[in-house]
Amino acid sequence: MDTPTVECWGLHEIRLDGPKTDQAFRETPFTVAFRKAHREIVVDGFYDGGGTYRARFMPDAEGDWSWESRSSTPALEGQSGALSVTTPSSGNHGPVRVRSPHDLAYADGTWFSNLGTTCYVWNHQEDKRFNQTLQTLKTTPFNKLRFCLFPKHYRYNENEPPLYPFPLLKQGDSGWQGSYQGEQRRGWEFDLEVFVPEYFQRLDRAIAALRDLGIEADLILFHPYDRWGFSHLPAEIEDRLLRYVAARFAAYRNLWWSFANEWDLMDNKSENDWERHARVIQESDPYGHLRGIHNCRRNYDHSRPWVTHVSFQGDPGKVAKLREQFGKPVVVDECRYEGNIEEGWGNITGRGMVERFWNAVHQGGFCGHGETYYNDEEVLWWSKGGVLTGDSPERIAFLRSIVESDGGGVYHPTGHWHWRKRGENDREFLYWGGEAQSREISLQLPEGKAYRAEIIDAWEMTTQKLPGPFTGRVVIPLPARPHCAVRLLRID
Amino acid sequence: MDTPTVECWGLHEIRLDGPKTDQAFRETPFTVAFRKAHREIVVDGFYDGGGTYRARFMPDAEGDWSWESRSSTPALEGQSGALSVTTPSSGNHGPVRVRSPHDLAYADGTWFSNLGTTCYVWNHQEDKRFNQTLQTLKTTPFNKLRFCLFPKHYRYNENEPPLYPFPLLKQGDSGWQGSYQGEQRRGWEFDLEVFVPEYFQRLDRAIAALRDLGIEADLILFHPYDRWGFSHLPAEIEDRLLRYVAARFAAYRNLWWSFANEWDLMDNKSENDWERHARVIQESDPYGHLRGIHNCRRNYDHSRPWVTHVSFQGDPGKVAKLREQFGKPVVVDECRYEGNIEEGWGNITGRGMVERFWNAVHQGGFCGHGETYYNDEEVLWWSKGGVLTGDSPERIAFLRSIVESDGGGVYHPTGHWHWRKRGENDREFLYWGGEAQSREISLQLPEGKAYRAEIIDAWEMTTQKLPGPFTGRVVIPLPARPHCAVRLLRID
Known part of the structure; x- marks a missing residue:
């Protein structure tokens, strides 16, 4: 068999067959050590259901690598092989890193302008919408997308996702009653001991498709807008899920970890919980992808060492202060939404959005877009994706052409x-x-x-x-x- | 001789002849007690130069009053007379008062909508401009005007005022070098022991003319933008001046006391100074006109008992918080200026100004306007008055028609x-x-x-x-x- 090849910062996957057992979701079933000369990177494998086991690796250096598996399961133990890592193809700049106190760059040194947008649950819509969103993204200037691991409960979001992360035991209520608070577990029951591989395979598709469009995937792990109980999982299930997610997705070079959307609205989680999540992800992600945690009203303590950048909801006029306060890159991931819905966060003009982007860039930070124009289908870009109808995206493209000229860099x-x-x-x-x-x-x-x-x-x-x-x-x-x-x- | 008549809240003046002496500027030359039944209001008289002494009285009740003078100067001692106070004429609603924690009303109960504007030194321009400003004000919706006791040193303000409050001893430099700081006393010298009555007579004209237009006169006592040394007077001169000003102007029903424009930029004054000024004015003003003190960056402690309302420079989006914080009416006296000059405070659009007015009103406060469109004459409304060319005044008139309907009131x-x-x-x-x-x-x-x-x-x-x-x-x-x-x- 020829030595398989993968480009640097590409995703190399090793597939092994093993026992068909749900127990394999509950603990790391095997690890694989990838070696180049004296260097070794150990990655966790994961169970993908149906007796299929996978381990994924993102090499960061060209040349010859070898690998070897370790497991207490005989079928997964002692497997080995080789890997030839080639020059990255054009458009592959590697993962984004913090390159100076307030700036971001890809691993190959190319500046990252971080002009983001948000479709919280585009990945939890039916295939037609999912593909339409990708088509739209192809024509926009956005090079980062924020979206959620879990589905979203909110006004305009009363449809059910095609899949759930856990097997469904009992259907609950899908209606929006005007407030997300205290609405968790509205009759929904799931078997939390088992993962649904297809749910995560869909996320694979989403992250890979974004990567192929040159878009960073800012994956939001937890959020408060929940009717299924996913915001109130037991700590043990949360940690298991985070390990699974890291084993599964960390090898995508375009992955970012967003520990929460609006952490401060999740009343059931303490600082200890957030710090525990951060530890689990840090332990499980061998590549050290960017890590942020996004606020509603109150900033998390972004001076924590694990926080790589300030993920901020609020007025971009505060970027300069946040830079000084935390000494980290400042990303205004939510500055309100261009749109016309009643909700106060969702009805600024295109001009207002463009002004906020320039404010953030001018003050030496980064900005994120979102759109909430109402339509009778209730497909609002902010949540479901679909198409964009606003005035700001083409102006953000214009801004991008300016900031990326001459090698770019924050101001x-x-x-x-x-x-x-x-x-x-x-x-x-x-x-x-x-x-x-x-x-x-x-x-x-x-x-x-x-x-x-x-x-x-x-x-x-x-x-x-x-x-x-x-x-x-x-x-x-x-x-x-x-x-x-x-x-x-x-x-x- | 017939008993003189004056309308309620009108200005009744008693003129006495006495010695021609500059000493009369240095202390209160006489007092006059006005009496109605068992009630007595004692007002300070003042020297108007050339042997002329005046005492002014604003009656607050209709009917028969008597008066009697007291002085250590024989010519001013023991004079007496009577006064018949009549029903106020239409348009005379009396002085403005705080009528509920966050609201203002005239003494007759009519709501005061407080839609102000600012011409800092319109009163220190030549007569042609002075009269032009009054003509302009006649056609605008503004019912309060902020302006300064002292002339202003700033860009676009290199002309000298027609008069000074003290006799000029030595002419100094009038040029603007880019900063007001440390520029006091740029060669100017004055005889601080004497007042120039004509200077204050001009202020009489200004306040009376505004009154006749139904405009409140928010008289700014001190401000930092100075080349003559008037921001650095000795405490004794300041207090003497404040007593003189109170004796002279307090009987105008439309007078408000603004202790400073941007108090926090006057580095040479301590909190003790501001509190002393407030004491002097409170002691000298028998009518208790409204008292405020306006900030640049840092609010004064508006919870001080002598502060009747929050005079605020800043974002009207903060009105709701300021109301809660101080429990007093909140007047955004400066929310930037509609105009096109380079200075960051002087180039918002007409739309921006209208938005700020509505923001303030909606949050239960009041707002002030100003305009800084450049012209080759350098006559900018904000400082010199003149004409208005902006888009906001007619929209503020529209707002006024709305807020004053149905009896008005703050929200x-x-x-x-x-x-x-x-x-x-x-x-x-x-x-x-x-x-x-x-x-x-x-x-x-x-x-x-x-x-x-x-x-x-x-x-x-x-x-x-x-x-x-x-x-x-x-x-x-x-x-x-x-x-x-x-x-x-x-x-x-």
Whole structure:
């Protein structure tokens, strides 16, 4: 048999046959040690039902690797093989990492602009919708998607998912009564001792499809919007599930761990629970994927060592403060939704969304999008995916083209609130006016450096180039309308 | 001689001749006791230069009053007379008072909607501009004006005022170098032992003219934007000046005391100074006019008993919190300026200004306007007055017509953030969408009460009436665009 090949940061899967037993869901059935010279990475295998066992590996170095399995189950013990890791294909930049206190980059050094969107349970919709969402994502600028391990209970979400993570014992009530609180376990019963492999296979499909579109999968492990009881699992089941999920998904290079959507609304979980979850994932994920925990009103203590970045719901105008407070990349994963529903978080304008994105970027952070335009089918992008009809995505694409130019990078303070800079040797200064309609903006440029200017209308998506050269104290005339920016770019 | 008459809350002035001496500026030259039956109100007289002494009185009750002067100066001692106080003329509602923890009303019970504007030093411009500003104010909805006792040093303010409060000894520099800080006393010298009566006579004219337009005069006593040294007067001179100002202006029914514009930027003043100023004014003002102190970044301790209302610079979205925190009326006297100048506080859109006004009103507070559109003459409304060219004043007039209907009153919380109410027996509910573009809004109306609805577009200034009757749980369809409101008004 030829040595199988996989590209660096690709997913290599070893499949073994073993006993057909639900017991295999309850503990790690085997491990596989992958070795290259003196280096060894041990990954947990997992049971995929029907006597099929799998172990997945994401190599991070090209060349020849070998592997060997360990198990107390004879059929899974002592298997071995080899693996040839090749150059990553174009578009494969590896997993995203924190590259400097406030910045993110792929493993190959490419800057990650983190322009995200949210479809909480697109993966829990029927196949037609699932595929439609992927089609839509293909045409958008978004390179990260937030979505949930568990289905969602909320207004506009009274449909049942095609599958459940545990075998269904008793059907409950699906109706929305106006509040998620105290509505857990509305008659639903599941056999929590067993996983439903098809449920997780669907997640495999989702994560892989996003990877193939160049989109990071920010997988939300827990959330409060629940009618089935999945927000109230016993600790033992939670930990087992987290280990299973890590064994199953950690080898996808585009995976991020989001420990919660709105952790502070999950009254039944204490800080000890969140810290325990973090320990389990850290122990089970050999690649150290990014880890965040997203708030409703109150921030988690993002200074905890396991938190890699600040996952923030709130006003992007707070990014600069959060950067200082935590010294980590700040990702505004939820800044409200472009849409027209009654709920106060779901009815900002396209302009409002674009303003928030620029606010976050200007202050040296990242931003996430979402959309909640009502339609009679009640397929709102924010939750189910489907299609986008708002005004902001094309403007976010325009923003992406700007921020990713010249190697990208987050912006940093200059001492003048309205001006930020990035790049070595004062490569670029950025003014962002937000809602202001200033007729001019001034700046003292660094001694001996010359710049050209671009006056950008973030809404009209136009760029006016002023060749300059600009030096010393400059006063740049502006169009005196909201949502304009100026970039000063070195030319000397 | 016939008994002179004055209307209730009018200004009655007694003029006495006495010695021509600058010493009379340095201490209260005489007092006058006004008596009605067993009631007595003692007012301080003041020296107006050239041997002319005046005492001013604002009666608060109709009928016959007598008066008698007291002084250590023989010419001013033991004078007496009578006064007949008549019914106030139409448009004279008396001074504004706090009428309930968060609300304001004139002395006659008429609600005061407090839709203000700001022309910091309109009164320190030449007569042509002074009169032009009054002409402009005649056509606007504003019923309060913030302006300064002292002239202003700032960008766009390099002209000298026609008069100074003290005799000029040495001319200094008028140029703006980019910062107000540490720029006090840029070569200017004054004889601080003497007042210039013409300076204060001009203020008389200003306050009286505003009164005749139905506009409250929110007189700012101190502010940091100074090149003449008036922000750094010795404490003794400050106190003397405050007593003089109170003796001179307190009888104007439309007077409010604003102890500072941006108190927290006046580094040379301690809390003791501010408290001393407040004591002096309280001792010298027999009518107890409203007293506030306005912040830049840090609020004064508005819980001090002498502070009658929260005079706030900042985001009107904070009104609800400030109401709770201080239990006093909240007046957002500065929410940025509609305009297009570079300075970050001076370039919001007309829409932005209108949104802020509605935000403040909806949260149960009051708001103030200002305008900073640049013109080559550098006559910006915010400082010098002149003309208004912005989009917000007519929308503020529209807002005024709404809030003053049905007797007015501030709005109060309902438990549902987006809905506020006012009036007895749930007379009116108000929804305000702000930047939201919701397609509908729902509300559970109180049992047994029926309402009609008005759907208001605050920007387009349109009102769509829905006769209803609305009862029980209602879902009101909205135009799904920003800056719309709904009023539900009882019809049963």
